[in-house]
Amino acid sequence: MFFGVKDKSEYDGLKLVKEVHPAYSGLYAELLQENNIPFLVRQEGAGGIFKIVTGWVPDDYYVRPEDYDKALEIYNAFIEIEAEEN
Numbered sequence: 001m002f003f004g005v006k007d008k009s010e011y012d013g014l015k016l017v018k019e020v021h022p023a024y025s026g027l028y029a030e031l032l033q034e035n036n037i038p039f040l041v042r043q044e045g046a047g048g049i050f051k052i053v054t055g056w057v058p059d060d061y062y063v064r065p066e067d068y069d070k071a072l073e074i075y076n077a078f079i080e081i082e083a084e085e086n
Helices: 022-034 047-054 065-085
Strands: 014-020 039-042 059-063
Touching: 014 022, 014 065, 022 039, 022 059, 022 065, 059 065
Parallel strands: none
Antiparallel strands: 014 059, 039 059
């Protein structure tokens, strides 16, 4: 931990795929489910003040290491493109 910031790249043996804006979180969850990729969604503890200031806190999506590449591919193909268009 450095200045109170934890390394979020792993959580309980799972790998962080991406921090997803709440507007796209539901879509990403559906895409992962359709592709039979189990996942865990978390919001970090700094959410309180950050949520007040910005109005949102990203959802952290974690998957098993063996599902990481496919989960990232899905994110890049659908979520990243959708976010760029808006």
